[in-house]
Amino acid sequence: MSKKTLLIIGASGSQGGKVLKQLQKENKFNLRVLQRKESEFSKKCVEEGLEVAIGDLYNEESLVNATKGVYGIFSVLTTSIDMKAEAEIIQERN
Numbered sequence: 001m002s003k004k005t006l007l008i009i010g011a012s013g014s015q016g017g018k019v020l021k022q023l024q025k026e027n028k029f030n031l032r033v034l035q036r037k038e039s040e041f042s043k044k045c046v047e048e049g050l051e052v053a054i055g056d057l058y059n060e061e062s063l064v065n066a067t068k069g070v071y072g073i074f075s076v077l078t079t080s081i082d083m084k085a086e087a088e089i090i091q092e093r094n
Helices: 014-026 040-047 060-066 085-093
Strands: 005-009 030-035 051-054 070-075
Touching: 005 014, 014 030, 030 040, 030 060, 040 051, 051 060
Parallel strands: 005 030, 005 070, 030 051
Antiparallel strands: none
């Protein structure tokens, strides 16, 4: 039986990174991380055998593509004191 795929949004951050590492240790799922663009982090993920989906929380189409075939999602949304409420709502809706 093949493993189900989980998408991790926020994997390069502190909380998402810890979740990613724990899931890697458990080895129960195929893991896909969402990244806005190719980066050193995304290259490292590929080297570790993870899938990388390029997408943006403000671009619904990219999220639809990133979630194809995904069983579940762990998401840590971008937040900051300077972030406008409208921006957070767009991310959450998408």
